[in-house]
Amino acid sequence: MSVVAVVIGVAGCGRGPDRQVGAAPPGAGEPLPAIQLVAAGRQAAPLQDWARNRGGKYGIPARALQAYGYAAVALAKTQPGCHLGWTTLAGIARVESDHGRHRGAKIATDGQVKPPIRGVALDGTKxxxxxxxxxxxxxxxHTVFAAAAGPFQFIPDTWKRWGVRADTDYKTLASTLQKANPAASNELTGSPDNIDDAALAAGRYLCASGGDLSTARGWRQAIFAYNHSDTYVRQIHATATSYTR
Structure with missing residues (x-):
């Protein structure tokens, strides 16, 4: 599995041709348990058992699956019209970084991916x-070219715009997630190398780009915004669909 070079935010708003709307979006996958969204701390922790019981079935590290599940729960609460399924986040993370395992990387208990995953320098070549x-x-x-970072492969400017720290207290977090504005402070932007933060930021980006992801047009538009490639859209669709079986 190689990290995708042309990545999130590179191509702009990402509206694909209407004639290429294509198939219905992937299903939402196995239901997530109800969890309380209140205090600060590792918000994904209540999903530990849910993720552990399903990670082996889908070939997804349980710690990564926790992050995808939490992002889906948080966005369902703060942006109920988006209908983002954890399967879509899992599909993207599988293609971008093999769920944070690219080149032997591992996900620590706190969600940090080590060693950090970096893409190629985006210098206009190849x-x-x-x-x-x-x-x-x-x-x-001197001129430094951007490189995508983390399990969801954010470039620096895109992370500044959409980055969010997942273990922020929920009241503060909800205020950020309900808006399309950047987080209020650098402390609240989190890290693209943390799988909880990255999954939640990716979800924000997808919801803002596609609107209602339960529709074929909305889902495709969101994924096309993530990477302006019809091949990429089909790849994410197939991968996310595999997690619904």
Whole structure:
């Protein structure tokens, strides 16, 4: 499994041609248990048993499945019109990083993926987009090209826009998730190398890009925004669908 080079946010808003809407979106997968969304801390922890009992069946690390499940629960609460299924997040993470296992990486108990997963430098060669990392360039005094980071392969500017720290207290988290604005502070943006944060940020991006993901048009538009490739959309559809069986 190789990390996808042309990744989230590279291509802009991502509206695909209407004639290519295609098949119905993947199913939502096995139901998630009801969990309370209240305090700060590892919010995905209540899904531990649910994830452990299903991870082997789907070939997904239980810690990763917890993250996908929590993101789906949190967004169902804060953006009920989005209808994001954990299967869609799992499909993306499988294609982007083999659920955080790319090149032997592992997911720690706190959700950190180590060693960090990085994509190729997006320098405009070999068919990749050309994207400069302005912060890194300012720090080093020379041009630094962006590289996608983490299990969901965010580029720096996109993470700034959609990044969110999943273990924030729910009241603060809900305020962020209900809006399309960046998190209020750097502390609340979390890390693209944390699978809880990355799954939730990916969910925010998908909901903002597609609207209602229970529709064929909305789901396709969201995935096409993530990576402007019809092949990619089909790949995510097939992978996410495999988690509904």
């Amino acid at each position: 068919g990749n987009a050309r994207i400069v990392d302005p912060d890194a360039s300012a720090r080093t005094g």
